[in-house]
Amino acid sequence: MGIRGQKTEDGRQMLACRAAARIAGMRGTAATKLPPSDRGFTLIELVVVIIIVVVVMGLFLNRALYYQEQAEKVAMEEVAGAVQSALTMQYGRILVRGNPSDAAALVRDNPMNWLQKPPHNYAGEFYAPTPLAVDSGNWVFDLKSRELLYVPRNAGHFKPGKDGEKWIRFHVAMSYEAPRAPSLQNASPELTGVLFEPVEPYMWF
Known part of the structure; x- marks a missing residue:
């Protein structure tokens, strides 16, 4: 074989090596391609x-706010219940002293004075306050109307009374009943108890 034939053979071998290398490179690229599960999030x-x-x-x-509002309502009702219990005790003391007529003074008294310790959210006494003048979540006593007021903090499920204001007004009401004895039918109603109740009906949940 001459020199020219040897060069031709060498050229063919070089071309074959380059083709093999190119194919191997393509296989390596395909082998290193990540499967869909290993890729990151797409924008969508x-x-x-x-x-x-x-x-x-x-x-x-929403659920957290719902339960928070329910907890506030329960706390308010607990204070109202404590005031009712204290009012009953005050009324009982008046009866023990034998002066039922003194019970009328309970209507104008500040119910918070009957508690051993007022609640932490009792803000004190105000004269003719408005809901905007009282921090939400607090109790206040109105010196003008002689009512105990509560302004809800979470009022998403609260519907006010006829006054349309976002508060609940409580007062002391005297309970009377007509005499049951036939001979006393024309007599004045008898005082039978005292109640701590809302001035106007309201809805909360």
Whole structure:
């Protein structure tokens, strides 16, 4: 074989080596390609995840506010119940002293004075306050109307009374009954008790 034939053979071998290297490189690239499960989030997938997280957080926040408002209502009712118990004790002491007529003074008294310790959210006495003048979540005593007022902090499920104001007004009411004896039918009604009750009906839940 001559020199020219040897060069031709060498050229063919070089071309074959280059082709083999090129094929091997293509195989290596295909082998290192990541499967779909190993790739990161696409933009659409990321947006969907964000929307789901926002919806879940919104639902959780709504439920948290709901239970928080319920807890506030229960706390308010506990204070009202404590005042009613203290009022009953005051009325009982008046009866023990034998002066039922003194019970009329309870109507103008500040019910918080009957408690051993006022609640932490009792803000004191005010003259003719408005709901905006009282911090929400507090009790106040109105020196003009002689009523105990509560202004809700969480009022998403609260419907006020006829006055349309966002508060609950309590007062001391005297309970009377007509005499049961036939001979006393024309007599004045008898005082039978005292109640601590809302001035106007309201709805809370």
